[in-house]
Amino acid sequence: MTAPVVCHADEAAVLRARVVSHDQVADATWRIRLDCPSIAARAVSGQFAMLRLPDRCDPLLARPFAVYDVFSDGIEPRYADFIYLVHGRFTRALADVRPGDEILAWGPLGNGFTAPTTEHLVLVAGGIGQTALLTLARERLGLARYGLPSREPPRAGRVTLCWGARSAGMFACTDDFRKAGCDVHLATLDGSTGTKGTVVDLLDQRFAAGIDRTATHIACCGPEPMMEAVAGWAAARGVRCEVSLETPMACGIGICFTCVARIRDDEGNWDYRRTCVEGPVFDASRVVW
Ligand SMILES: Cc1cc2nc3c(=O)[nH]c(=O)nc-3n(C[C@H](O)[C@H](O)[C@H](O)COP(=O)(O)OP(=O)(O)OC[C@H]3O[C@@H](n4cnc5c(N)ncnc54)[C@H](O)[C@@H]3O)c2cc1C
Numbered sequence: 001m002t003a004p005v006v007c008h009a010d011e012a013a014v015l016r017a018r019v020v021s022h023d024q025v026a027d028a029t030w031r032i033r034l035d036c037p038s039i040a041a042r043a044v045s046g047q048f049a050m051l052r053l054p055d056r057c058d059p060l061l062a063r064p065f066a067v068y069d070v071f072s073d074g075i076e077p078r079y080a081d082f083i084y085l086v087h088g089r090f091t092r093a094l095a096d097v098r099p100g101d102e103i104l105a106w107g108p109l110g111n112g113f114t115a116p117t118t119e120h121l122v123l124v125a126g127g128i129g130q131t132a133l134l135t136l137a138r139e140r141l142g143l144a145r146y147g148l149p150s151r152e153p154p155r156a157g158r159v160t161l162c163w164g165a166r167s168a169g170m171f172a173c174t175d176d177f178r179k180a181g182c183d184v185h186l187a188t189l190d191g192s193t194g195t196k197g198t199v200v201d202l203l204d205q206r207f208a209a210g211i212d213r214t215a216t217h218i219a220c221c222g223p224e225p226m227m228e229a230v231a232g233w234a235a236a237r238g239v240r241c242e243v244s245l246e247t248p249m250a251c252g253i254g255i256c257f258t259c260v261a262r263i264r265d266d267e268g269n270w271d272y273r274r275t276c277v278e279g280p281v282f283d284a285s286r287v288v289w
């Protein structure tokens with residue numbers, strides 16, 4: 001059965017969020033903390049916020065960013081962190097923002113990762129895709145609760161992160177995953193750290209002895225070709241896999257249809273689904289790549 005879809009756009013907060021901190025954390029990669037209580041209180045793993053620079057029209061449209069983690073002011077959730085890679089018009093301008101500046105933010109949006117009972121949760125990230133996965137790890141290892149009311153999904157026995165990037169300098173805040181208790185494994189295309197090759201090479205290596213398909217669940221986020229390869233890897237082994245699609249978005253709230261992906265229904269027929277309201281997380285076996 002297809003999981004019920006909830007449109008979070010109706011209840012998303014729209015606010016001018018103060019920048020609390022903004023630091024470079026890896027090659028061309030920045031971590032920004034926003035003071036945005038209504039987003040921090042509600043966000044669950046795999047959800048995102050649309051960010052826009054106020055009082056300017058270039059770029060005009062907001063961009064989607066996964067909520068990396070949330071922090072409290074000692075009483076209740078107040079701050080949300082985002083980690084982004086500088087590569088286009090918006091992220092280049094965002095890198096110039098200073099603490100004390102304001103950013104327009106609306107969220108949390110989208111349907112995030114489900115929380116099935118699983119012994120072994122395997123997180124698979126490509127490039128900057130780890131941003132969608134930290135809250136999932138922390139929640140499933142019993143370190144944190146997210147959402148309003150806060151949800152408490154069944155704990156996973158263990159969480160492994162397999163993360164692939166171009167080179168060693170691209171890995172940002174790896175220690176957040178280690179501190180959460182994840183077993184972290186890295187792969188780089190240039191061999192500068194970890195396994196030399198793609199994240200699928202890393203999966204082959206880690207699970208060379210086989211994988212218990214009934215006790216394992218994969219949550220994946222990264223560039224589309226990488227997610228397609230991971231989905232194929234999981235399907236070949238009968239392992240359940242969810243992917244968080246990073247389709248470009250214009251509105252983030254279901255109006256413009258910029259973000260559609262082809263998703264199969266229960267009968268195996270596909271139709272276009274809006275990643276911003278019906279995703280970004282989908283069962284990998286339903287995605288028409
Ligand atoms: C749900 C969701 C969560 C995301 N979370 C993060 C995050 O946590 N951190 C992060 O760094 N990025 C994240 N992204 C991606 C980010 O929103 C885009 O990279 C955004 O376009 C960057 O804006 P820009 O103006 O800098 O680049 P743009 O000018 O928009 O794009 C620069 C170049 O990248 C291409 N491009 C843009 N977006 C995509 C895409 N999604 N897939 C393939 N090519 C693309 C464009 O065609 C262009 O060539 C997320 C995307 C989605 C949908």
Ligand code: FES
Nearest residue numbers: 252254256257276
């Ligand atoms: S981004 Fe506009 S409908 Fe999804």
